[in-house]
Amino acid sequence: MTEKYVGKRMTRTEDPRLLTGQAQFVDDVQIPGMLHAAFLRSDYAHARLKSIDVSAARERPGVVAVFTAEDMGEDWRPSPPNVSPPPGMKGVTFYSRTPVPLVKDTVRHAGEALAIVIAESRYIAEDAVEDIWADLEPLDAAVDLETALDPDAPLVHDDLESNLAAHLAQEKGDYAAAREQADLVVKRRIVIDRCAAGAMENRGIVAHWDPKAEHLTVWDTTQAPIPIRNGLAALFGLTAPQVRVIAPFVGGGFGPKIMLYYPEEVLLTWATLKMGRPIKWIEDRRENFFATTQERGQVHYAEMALNKEGRILGIRHDFLHDTGAYNPYGLTIPLNTQSHAMGAYDVPNYASEIKVVFTNKTIVTPVRGAGRPQGIFLAERLLDIAARELGIDRVEIRLKNLIPPDAFPYEHKIIDQAFAPLVFDSGNYAATLEKAAAMIGYQKFIEEEQPRLRAEGKHVGLGIVPFVETSGVGPYEGGRVTVETDGRVSVATGVGTQGQGHFTSFAQIVSDQLGVSPRDVRIVTGDTDQFHWGTGTFASRGAVVAGNAIRAAAVTVRKKVLALASKVLETPEEELELVDGHVRVADIPRKSISLGELAAMANPLRGAVEPGTEPGLEATDYFGPQYGATANGAHALIVEVDPETMMIDIKRYVTVEDCGTVLNPLIVDGQIHGGVALGIANSYYEQLIYDENGQLLNASLADYLIPTSTEIPRIEIGHEETRSPLNPIGNKGVGEAGTIPVPSAFAQAMEDALSDYGLEVLEMPLSPNRLFELVHQGKE
């Protein structure tokens, strides 16, 4: 091999298509005779549907059909859960309530769909939505997380005794005993509020049943095309090969697009099966604020016990998790919070109780970070407060507690989101923190710069925190690698792509095995007719799980290439090399054959082959890790605050990431940039504000503040590289790493900048208004 592509900073092969508008998105799908759908959605968060009159809508010219829950008859049923409810574990309570396609009797969150209108155009469909009269009797809504479990709280699901959706407790060691021995116990109430994912592309679906071919095609902005295909086939009594789900280019996933089944996915499929015509629905931005899932709302009652040297003896946190009106995603998010509530630290004793709560708000499923930012936030906040009380430097107290490099694999003795033991596989946590401290100039800042700036009357603070990110989880993914007769290589995998650069990273992996340029490797993702085994793109796992599956397939193809070339060139395999699309004899470069010619020979049209011969230069393989790889890192920032306006200026932002083997530094940097932007948004800009009736008060991009390039600073990125022992490439996920520690680092920097006000940050997100209030409370 002359050139090695894994690890190379190369531009993305998919970008020319994306940047010139040639990439296909769901809304680009045009089919003759296609109809358009719009939904009537409830204005109330909680209401009884007494009657619904769609007759005027049906009479509007151009309207083809209007359906309500009643019209679905036997086909109306709640969707199967997205993530299986917990197995029968001791002490776990779980009440599964999944979304319904259309409201039959009770509205449980604002924006829940009451009827679908299908018309010749979207304009007509939208007008017809306004023709529908729904008689809704408003009910009191359960909105506030801390009062939703009160005995007199309105019930989201009135067949349950309370709004408790799940209950689970975990314990490691003996926290109560550790607390007894502690020199210091820090105890706080820590609140994280909701955010949206805010993907650039909203959701969209085109469903097309071809009655003559008896074939269903669904274009969907999903992160999980294969489970959607299998699920739709099962729901509607089709065989899986009769259903093709295509997730083409998708303008950002960030988690909510892994949710299945959204009511719209079920309804459009049901309607096309009934009508035999293609139907398109593209979510508008306002719908996205109600109909697409959200995350983060949790209230923690947390405490940390330490000795006077600053060693953590234990952490306890009981918390409420807001799951919204339904809980299709099981316990993934709160379990992730538990998995990260000990941070990157060696914590001998831990106790935590989760109460998942139904509320009359939009459904909660993971958003980039998925419970991890909340866990890291409480560990880092408590540690910051403890460091201040003990008079220990904040970097020093962290170095004292980090899991040491020789402790891996580190068994946490609690279970993770997969209900498997939580184990951190590898890492050098202290190295990343020290590198971040060096890059931001920690010592110099606190000893020289900050005193000087303070003397000038400036409020400038620094934040620095380490973090972990569980990633690259199972169960498995697969890939098929084929050498074409023109010498190019085709690769198909089941995961969908939403901007992660899969086309380039996967091509780099294949190129290293087959000696071709990544530009000659064509990747197909998210088309179930091309590859139909796998689960989806989530949990920072694509590059790890699908990447290693594709590598395994490429390794097998390489063996096939060498075996055939060895015969053709009459040279032992050990003396052959794969370079520039050719197999050649290492010492005699003239003696060679192209991959394309070999591919043609491997698929003869006449004659006989040896029994057992597989045609072509092709292989399919799968990869499932023993458990998920855990990435780690550290973030540091310097921020200036204007105490009069509370406007902020992030002067520097430093990240050090250890995601094991870096496939493509350019793509990894891009992931970190995007992740940090969301982290900053979660710290100071993006907050979904619900009133006491469950009305979302900022459901537009004028009021819900997604930061723009002017709010996001330049990001300086450093790397450590501790290879994961759990997979041959040695990589770990990095998709969510950028987001996870930002609120923790930001809070610390704010306290540092406003230290003369005695500020203590125990909530996220902040905003200029909220910060002003907190500073004034501090003064009183």
Added chain:
Amino acid sequence: MKLQGEYVFDGPIGEVWEIIRDPEVLATALPGTQSLEQVGESEYVGKMHVRIGPVAGVFAGKIIVSDEVPPESCTLQVDGKGAPGFANGIGYVKLFEQEDGRTLMKYEGEMQVGGRLANAGQRLIDSASKSMIAQGLESLNNALKTRLLAEEEGIDIEYVPPSEAEFAAAVAKDVAREMLPPAQMAGIALAIAAVVLLLFFLLKRDED
């Protein structure tokens, strides 16, 4: 959302009471009202076109007047819904006779809004509803003054209520005043004046 305020009518308490209990006057005083019908002793139903910021549409609703103590006080219950969302509220209205023969109205109440009105119009809804109440009371007072003048002169004088556009413009101005600092308002006024002058100039030139 809490609403609270007071207003002085230029007329005696009896006349004020009469005017605020007259659906026809109310309908004209609240521009955008497409219909207002009395369906019971103290129950009205009607339709009203409302625009708040980016949200506009027709509300269908009813008003129930209760706890009436003529001509001193009553309770208003409002319940409306339509394409822009829903609004319901309760208001307590009290009238006080003033020494100068005028009438002081004090009102307080609470309103809940939902749907598009709450989701997208939130930033404006507070100042817009306060302004709508103020503008509405102003119209009522003008209607009252017209009626009193007509009685005094013994002739028929027709009250000309503000058009929906005039009303909307007045509300928009109030909302802008609340949201923008005075300097900016002055700037905007100047800019508008400049644009008008420019248009005038251009049109003039066309005529020439």
